[in-house]
Amino acid sequence: MKKFVTLIFVQLYWIQIIAAQGEAVDFLRSTGKIYSVVVVVAVIFIGIIIFLFRLDRKLTKLENHIKNE
Amino acid sequence: MKGWWWKILGAVIFLYVIIGGLTIPLKSGVTHSHPGSAKGGETLKLSISTYNTHFLSAKNNRAWLKFDSTHAIKSKNIQLRSDNTIDVSFSIPKAFPVTEKTRSLTLILDNEIDGAFVQPNAIFITASDTMSALKGEWENAEMQNFNNVKGIRFPYRNILNETIRNTFFHVALWFAMFVLLIAGLYHSVQYLRTGDFDHDIQSASFNKVAIMYGVLGLITGSVWAKFTWNTFWTTDVKLNMTAVAMLIYLAYLILRGSSTDHDKRAKLSASYSIFAFLALIPLVFVIPRLTDSLHPGNGGNPALGGEDLDNTLRLFFYPSIIAFILLGTWMSSLMTRYERLKEKIFISS
Numbered sequence: 001m002k003k004f005v006t007l008i009f010v011q012l013y014w015i016q017i018i019a020a021q022g023e024a025v026d027f028l029r030s031t032g033k034i035y036s037v038v039v040v041v042a043v044i045f046i047g048i049i050i051f052l053f054r055l056d057r058k059l060t061k062l063e064n065h066i067k068n069e
Numbered sequence: 070m071k072g073w074w075w076k077i078l079g080a081v082i083f084l085y086v087i088i089g090g091l092t093i094p095l096k097s098g099v100t101h102s103h104p105g106s107a108k109g110g111e112t113l114k115l116s117i118s119t120y121n122t123h124f125l126s127a128k129n130n131r132a133w134l135k136f137d138s139t140h141a142i143k144s145k146n147i148q149l150r151s152d153n154t155i156d157v158s159f160s161i162p163k164a165f166p167v168t169e170k171t172r173s174l175t176l177i178l179d180n181e182i183d184g185a186f187v188q189p190n191a192i193f194i195t196a197s198d199t200m201s202a203l204k205g206e207w208e209n210a211e212m213q214n215f216n217n218v219k220g221i222r223f224p225y226r227n228i229l230n231e232t233i234r235n236t237f238f239h240v241a242l243w244f245a246m247f248v249l250l251i252a253g254l255y256h257s258v259q260y261l262r263t264g265d266f267d268h269d270i271q272s273a274s275f276n277k278v279a280i281m282y283g284v285l286g287l288i289t290g291s292v293w294a295k296f297t298w299n300t301f302w303t304t305d306v307k308l309n310m311t312a313v314a315m316l317i318y319l320a321y322l323i324l325r326g327s328s329t330d331h332d333k334r335a336k337l338s339a340s341y342s343i344f345a346f347l348a349l350i351p352l353v354f355v356i357p358r359l360t361d362s363l364h365p366g367n368g369g370n371p372a373l374g375g376e377d378l379d380n381t382l383r384l385f386f387y388p389s390i391i392a393f394i395l396l397g398t399w400m401s402s403l404m405t406r407y408e409r410l411k412e413k414i415f416i417s418s
Contacts, residue, residue: 032095032120032230036296040238040289041087047285048400051278055403062411 079395086389090237093381096218097122098225099188102176109196110163112145117155119178119186120225124149127180132157133212134192135175140166141210162206164198171195177212184218186225221381229365232293236382237389239289242282245393249279249401254346257339266412269335273325274404276342278397280318287315298363307357307364314352317345 100118107113124130132144132155148156155178165172176191226233256272259265290308291301302308324341328334357364378386 032232033296034231034234036293037091037232037234037238039292040235041091043289043292044238044242044285047281047288048396051281051400055407058407062407062414066414 075395076399079392079399082388082392083396086237086241086385086392090234090385090389093221093223095121095231095233096222096225097178097183097186098227099176099178099186099191100227102188102191104192106193106195107161109161109165109194109198111161113159113161113192115157115159115176115192117157117176117178117188119153119155120230121153121183122178122180123152123182124155124180125152127182130155130180131178132159133177133179133210134159134161135177135187135212136166136172136207140204140207141177141212142207143210143212161194162203164196164201164203165194166202166204166207168200168202169196170199179215181216182218183216185215221384223381224379228297232297233382235289235293236378237385239286239293241386241389241393242286242289244390245397246279246282246286248390248394249275249282249397250346250349252398252401253279253342257342260335260339266331266335267409269339270408270412271401271405272339272342274401274408275397276318276321277404278401280315280322281400282393282397283311283315283318287312303363305363306360307362310352310356314345314349317348317352321345 098120100120102115102117104113104115130147130149132147133141135141142159142161144157145160146158148158150156171193173190173193176188177185178187179185223233253272253275256268256275260268260272294303294308295301321338321341325334325338328337
């Protein structure tokens with residue numbers, strides 16, 4: 001959980017850095033802000049991937065537990 | 070393939086939404102026009118910038134300034150500068166068709182490729198003759214035979230522009246979150262009624278996926294806000310109340326993680342999730358509607374109401390909600406199966 005929260009903050013920080021650079025913002029606003037929609041889709045995708053990673057890790061722990069018995 | 074069909078269905082619908090939702094073009098619209106005001110009796114040259122138009126390839130470009138449904142003036146001369154910029158001249162009559170001093174007129178543009186599109190309140194006209202009404206010059210504008218745009222196009226809305234597509238992602242995510250939370254609520258109630266631990270597991274899985282959706286909804290909204298309002302967060306009621314609701318649900322996760330006693334944890338979290346859901350309804354649905362909000366759909370901003378959610382958007386918006394619900398149910402069922410296994414192993418060991 002702690003790692004997960006850290007990960008979210010790292011992501012937000014990263015977006016902040018991108019946003020702080022004027023050119024990147026202008027690019028994301030070009031063509032009717034279509035690229036901000038792309039960012040939104042990417043965020044959802046990353047979120048689902050993080051979910052899968054966490055579940056995978058939990059399952060690995062369970063597998064190891066069964067093995068050690 | 071038994072038991073798989075709805076997972077595949079969810080993935081296929083999601084793919085349909087991503088591909089269709091990102092590739093179908095927007096309708097044409099006016100981004101801005103200059104100048105913003107003019108006087109009666111003079112010749113007005115309006116420089117108009119538009120989005121997604123094809124003025125150069127269109128054969129029959131037409132323009133009007135509309136007073137009301139029967140009164141308008143037709144453009145005198147149209148100069149094409151590029152596909153998305155155009156100069157239109159109007160000779161404005163000295164007086165309005167009714168005795169009035171000032172009025173803002175609607176700009177209508179039309180050609181056979183882009184169809185007809187409007188910019189309400191495009192220009193503010195002050196009449197030079199305010200004592201009389203001039204009907205004649207306003208009546209022969211030939212405002213008819215408008216073209217319709219071919220194929221499926223999403224509506225153009227000022228400010229939103231292409232981000233109207235976020236309806237399929239950001240908005241659908243919240244709708245799906247609600248459905249998953251209701252599923253979680255159902256299992257919480259069932260647990261309290263029957264005391265069956267399986268309901269506790271299912272309720273927790275649904276709630277966890279729903280919370281993930283909620284967090285993603287906040288992040289995606291924040292990203293959109295950065296490029297529309299130039300800030301990640303404002304002190305807007307809708308934003309703050311949703312954040313409060315999400316915090317209540319985050320406390321649910323902490324509550325579940327804090328207690329090691331199985332029975333106590335299940336009972337506590339079941340009753341807490343009922344409380345949290347009951348708190349969510351006024352926080353998200355009621356309070357933001359009591360005051361003004363910047364968020365689309367509130368305070369007169371475009372979103373899900375009336376003309377804004379038109380049939381082309383519905384073509385992707387509803388499937389998107391279904392896709393998110395199916396994918397969410399899939400994820401929560403994975404979680405449920407993991408928890409059941411864990412339960413079994415730890416009880417047997």
